[in-house]
Amino acid sequence: MAHRELKDRLYPQFARIAQALASDKRLELVDLLAQGPRHVDALAQETGMSLANVSQHLQVLRAANLVESERSGNLVEYRLSDPGVLNLWLALRGVAESRLAEVEQLSRQFLPARNNGNTLSRGDVARLVRSGKALLLDVRPRAEFEAGHLRGAINVPVEELSTRVDELPRERKIITYCRGEYCLFADEAAELLRSHGLDVVRLEGGWPEWQSEGRPIQTGGRK
Secondary structure, eight states: OHHHHHHHHHHHHHHHHHHHHOOHHHHHHHHHHTTSOEEHHHHHHHHTOOHHHHHHHHHHHHHTTSEEEEEETTEEEEEESOHHHHHHHHHHHHHHHHHOHHHHHHHHHHOGGGGSSOEEOGGGHHHHHHTTSEEEEEOSOHHHHHHOEETTOEEOOGGGGGGTGGGSOTTSEEEEEOSOTTOOHHHHHHHHHHHTTOOEEEESSOHHHHHHTTOOEEOOOOO
16 A cells, blocks of 8 residues: 555655664764864864774765765865754754663763752843853854854863963853853863852853754854
8 A cells, every 4th residue: 555655665764864873973973063064084083083984974974964065175074964963963862861861870970060050041141141241151162163153152262261261351250151061161161260260150051052942143253
C-alpha cells in the first residue's frame, strides 16, 4: 500500500540525520561550528583530533546536509548549514539533560559554581544592560566574537583577561558569557574578575542558546 511504501522510504532519510549525529566527536564539531565558521585545522586543534579524523567526521555531517563548506585558497571553511541544525543540537542536548542522570552528575562535579547564585538568566540581561548598570563581556576567541555576539557586548578573550582587567568599569556589573552551558571560559573569567574585586555574574547558557532564541545579536567589531 502507498502509505507503507512512503514510510519505508521516508524513515531511512530521517535516520540519516540521527546516524550523522551518533558520534560524540561529531556532536563536538557541531557545537564548535555553532560559534561560527571554522577551518579544518582549527577544528582539529580545538578537539585534539587529527586532521584526517576531523575531515572524515565533517564529511559524514556534510553528507547529511548538516554542514556546508567553502574553499578559500588552500583552506576549506565549514559552517552549520542552517539555524535548524543548531536548534536540533540544543534539543538533543536538552533531552539528554532531562532524561540522563549522568548529565546532571557531571554538571554537579564540574560546574559546582553554577549553584552559588551568581548566574543571570537570559531574560534579565536586556533590563540590566539597558539601564547602564551592566556590561556584557564575551570571553570567547576573537574570531568567534566577530562571527556573532550578543548585541552591545565587548570582547576580551579569556586568555587575555588577566592583563586587561583594568579596562573594565568597576561601577558596573560584569556579565560574562562564552560558548554555552558547558563551556568553562565564562566561569574562569568570572572567578578571575571577582578576585580583582569586580561585581560579576555568569550568563545562563551562552552564545548558542541566546542565538537560538532569536535574541538581539551583532556581527563584526573588535575589542
